[in-house]
Amino acid sequence: MIKENPDEHKAEILPVITETVLSLLVDLSLSTKEKLLSGETPEELIERCKKRYDHEFDLNFPSLGIAGAHEVAWREVFDEFNDEVWD
Numbered sequence: 001m002i003k004e005n006p007d008e009h010k011a012e013i014l015p016v017i018t019e020t021v022l023s024l025l026v027d028l029s030l031s032t033k034e035k036l037l038s039g040e041t042p043e044e045l046i047e048r049c050k051k052r053y054d055h056e057f058d059l060n061f062p063s064l065g066i067a068g069a070h071e072v073a074w075r076e077v078f079d080e081f082n083d084e085v086w087d
Contacts, residue, residue, distance in 0.1 A: 004066045010054055013070070017053060017077070021046050024081065036081065053077050 025033055025042055037045055056073035064072065 004061075006057065006061045006066060006069070009066050009070070010057060013053060014050055017049050018046050020078075021049055049077050049080075052080065 053073045056076045057069045060069035060072045
């Protein structure tokens, strides 16, 4: 049986978060982008998303494993975008 490595997974997810955030920013109107960034740089937004992802992942990994923890963490990070941008 292969043992799940949560730290390896979290390290590998950073490029995915980065690409997703940058893709979202390209598609947003200027006013929506400004609202989302709230004075942050895109790099700071990416770092904030990564920290939130890691936090949610760490909370859920013990009970859900990598796949379940990833699903919860991903949803939490990008639900925040919905709350901040489109409400």
